[in-house]
Amino acid sequence: MTAGRGAALAVGVVFGLTLCWSGMSDPEVIRGALLLEQSYLFLFFASAVLTAAVGQALLRRVRARALLADEEIVVSRQQPERRHVVGGFVFGLGWGVANVCPGPIATQLGEGIPWALFTMTGVVVGILIFFRRGEKETEPASDGHEKQSARPQPRPRIREEPSGVG
């Protein structure tokens, strides 16, 4: 799907350029925000979330079909599990130390900043460790696929626990 490839690339370029232009690939800007000295990141983040929320609500309201995927637009909302807290905590440690998250690591690489090679190497190792542990993908390409794979299961029969065990 060449159209999809080009479209994804174009959205990525806009995203990356905006991250750089807003200073997000500068660790000092992130640090200033995390030390609660600058409000920019929080205003920026909140306005992005609000725009995304309104836009996606409109897409669902008109029951739009995805333009480049043969499925109706649905979104998946998950209930929190232990992994969201554990993963968020481990990621927060790395973010607090290196003052970059994955988006800025990608833009730093594109900007030719050598330090980003180390952070990126770490990220690759971290992702490989995750998969080595036999974990399954947590970020599917489409929320529709997830819905398909989660077909209604036959209602489980109530089984009697074997007595006298344990």
Add this chain to the structure above:
Amino acid sequence: MIHEQLAWYVAGPVLGLCVVACRALFNGRLGVTGGFSELIVKLRAGSARFDWRGWFVIGVALGGTLFLLLAGEPVFHGYGWLTATFEGFWGGVAIAAILTVAGVAIGFGTKTAGGCTSGNGLSGVSLISPAALVATATFFATAIGVAFAIEAVIA
């Protein structure tokens, strides 16, 4: 113009529209970590037939390159508190080690939580997904705590 930080009320909505675009085009959730893992999984299998997530993240990196071409120089020099604190050759070695270890935490943590600042923070929170709200609150609080702890030690 490009040398001045873009106003938040322009930059924020542009990022938000990128999230909407990924939803409208692919019914997908914009996420940089998802793109990294797509690249890693496909490349390890000896394939370059990436799905949209892989091409998206390649685009993000190229966005950085485009910025470099337009601005003539990267947005910063040095590397924040790390290059301000550690100097010389061994300082450089220490920074490289710290960044690599931090990178492992970022890669492993984001995959475990199912998203980074973009996947959970931006896309997930905009859908009011309870899991994304919990993950985002956790990584913001942790990172703020770590930043204050580092400030206390190096100041």
